[in-house]
Amino acid sequence: MNSTRKIVLLNLFCILFFYSVDAQKIVGVKTNIPHWATVTPNIGIEVAFWNNMTFELSGGYNPFEFGDGQQWKHWIIWPEVRYWFWEPFNGHFLGLHGVFAEFNVGGLNLPFDRLAALKDRRYQGVVNGVGLSYGYTWIVGNSLLLEVTGGAGYGRLNYDVFSKGKEGFKINEGRKHYFGPTKGAVSVAYVF
Template sequence: MTKRVILSLAIALCAWTTASAQQVAVKSNLFYWMTTTINAGAEVALSKHSTLGATFNLNPWTIGSDNKIQHWFVRPEYRYWVTEKYTRLFFGVHLMGGGFEVGGFRIPIIGDRFLTRLKTNYFTGSFVAGGVSIGYQFYLSPHWNLEISGGAGLARIKYHWEPTNPALRKKSYTNTVRYLPVPTEIGFSFVYLFNSKK
């Protein structure tokens, strides 16, 4: 039974991809790679002017022995394209959700004035957010675009913190919940278009 379901899904996926291949794009954000964050996204056209997509981001690394920048999040987004899908200016609305464990390091330049507890503590938690975005895709070739995008929104962040020094840690911590305006997208992405007719 399981094999039949998998085979049926595979056939349906192949048929869907063949029928609407020129409507599908995949992408990756270079800014996230600069922070060693693995990321990939896919987008499907709904009409001439709208698309629906999602990106997944994962950073599982610990830098050195105790500097953590671990996080993951998923970001689905609806976009309206002013000219035509995958072309020029777009506006979007999106949701986000994920988890994080960061700390043990100082942020250069601003670390002495802001987020000073980040150097001596780990912050662990989860978040959900919603926001709006704006962006632009530049044509490079029949199959490749370059996308620049930015977004902002409101996030609900639930977290607790603990000292990086194991001797100072406790067995239980109180979770803090905050609602904060946050940047939700900083994008400089290469986009690959399947069977594009451009």
């Protein structure tokens, strides 16, 4: 978890640095609606720092266990630098984002064949990655925005596999390279 603290502190430093760079400060606070559907409380902050550029740091944390060895515990952080085609917080943008996460999931019977092993096992590990994103933001009120974002890229997964349950024994370990979706959000934001 020591590396986790370093990542969080580095991202907070970046936000504070970018926030202090521009005299005309615009800050948005947002939440990703689909994350709430997975019982993951989340928040993001986005700061305009230069011409049509913004820096966003968003993340979610799910500490919940559901009993009978079922859990979907994780935290995730997405730092992202965005270039806006029109103006910050309005219209189309392209982004370069990072993905940093830890997970501890298992005992879940999900309808996806690719995740069928989660029913009888628990996976615990980390994900680090980078990707490109595209999004669009609509102004729906004086300070209220609706944003849709999607991104794809590369991720490196390092994980251990355990038998089902919190007290399960280690069965295996794995390392994977992942290419595919790395970000997706439908967010509601408030701009100051």
